[in-house]
Amino acid sequence: MVGVKQDEASIQRTATLAQTALVALGVPKEVQHLPIAGAMYLEGMGAPDPTALWPTQDTGDECNDWLARQHSELSLAVTSALSLARLFGRQSDVEWQQEFDVAYLFFVKGCAQTAASIHLLTNEKCYSDAFVVLRSLHGRTNLLVLMALGPHLFDEWLKAPKEKRFLDGHVRDELANHGITTFPHFYEHASEIAHGQFLALTEAGYMESGLFPRSLAIENRVLVSAKLMFGIIGWVGLSVLRLCPRQGIGAELREHEALFRFLGEEILAANRVDHLSASIAEDRHWVPAGKNKMAIAHWFSPSEFHRQLGLFHRSSQPKRLGKQYQRRRGTPQDAA
Numbered sequence: 001m002v003g004v005k006q007d008e009a010s011i012q013r014t015a016t017l018a019q020t021a022l023v024a025l026g027v028p029k030e031v032q033h034l035p036i037a038g039a040m041y042l043e044g045m046g047a048p049d050p051t052a053l054w055p056t057q058d059t060g061d062e063c064n065d066w067l068a069r070q071h072s073e074l075s076l077a078v079t080s081a082l083s084l085a086r087l088f089g090r091q092s093d094v095e096w097q098q099e100f101d102v103a104y105l106f107f108v109k110g111c112a113q114t115a116a117s118i119h120l121l122t123n124e125k126c127y128s129d130a131f132v133v134l135r136s137l138h139g140r141t142n143l144l145v146l147m148a149l150g151p152h153l154f155d156e157w158l159k160a161p162k163e164k165r166f167l168d169g170h171v172r173d174e175l176a177n178h179g180i181t182t183f184p185h186f187y188e189h190a191s192e193i194a195h196g197q198f199l200a201l202t203e204a205g206y207m208e209s210g211l212f213p214r215s216l217a218i219e220n221r222v223l224v225s226a227k228l229m230f231g232i233i234g235w236v237g238l239s240v241l242r243l244c245p246r247q248g249i250g251a252e253l254r255e256h257e258a259l260f261r262f263l264g265e266e267i268l269a270a271n272r273v274d275h276l277s278a279s280i281a282e283d284r285h286w287v288p289a290g291k292n293k294m295a296i297a298h299w300f301s302p303s304e305f306h307r308q309l310g311l312f313h314r315s316s317q318p319k320r321l322g323k324q325y326q327r328r329r330g331t332p333q334d335a336a
Helices: 002-025 033-044 062-083 095-123 127-149 153-159 168-177 184-194 198-203 216-243 250-267 273-279 302-312
Strands: none
Touching: 002 033, 002 062, 033 062, 033 250, 062 095, 062 216, 062 250, 095 127, 095 153, 095 216, 127 153, 127 168, 127 184, 127 216, 127 302, 168 184, 184 198, 184 216, 216 250, 216 273, 216 302
């Protein structure tokens, strides 16, 4: 019984820390219970100390307070995406959504560990490794986005994950063919760091004095990038639920819609001043966009993704993925 009481006390402490952070972030009171429930779930499942996920934002040091806010904003994005898992656990009558349910629950579990890793690595000033973890998160996020358009791909990926069509670059290209981009320069930059390229390592603080130098700008960049990626995961999940809402979740779905409106307007806006270093690509990652024009970034658009999702799952003449991603003949669904 003592152990149970200690667990309950720990969970309550986490809830208090999370609520304090959410109030500081300006999260509307009527939807605070959603990320708080996510924070309590993480604590109950053995997450790192909650002070790493929801640090105090009023230390009196402006820079440290701002980074504490970024950590809390990342935790808010993570717990918002996690809170959707409860809705995906409800029975759906739509076959393709049942397929996606499994994919969402599968990827979100791993992403919870990824978020914890990014918090811990940045707190310990291991920025290069944090970027490598971010690269892994990006690849899984792109797979989830693709599987929302073609839910049959989750089962096919499980059976043959090394197929060429599931490689990161091919998945990004397929999404781009349908007007969906997920900050591709994040992946390019993190890949350069993962492969030990000098310029990118320098941008991650590798040439600073000492083994573990702290850089507020680099830490901010990692946290912002991670936050935006988790925002994509949440937007994708919410879009699927909005397209085919299942019975008994109407009120909860409306609460999540209100929460994600706040996230989109205040927390995940790519053009926030403190987001620009992450959301605008390095000039070597700019891509041609017409005569004498270069695109300095390709952001994720929740509204465009939702529009594309509707085209892929409409009842009449649905849009289709490229040939290599279409449902293969001989599957049980094809035979039926």
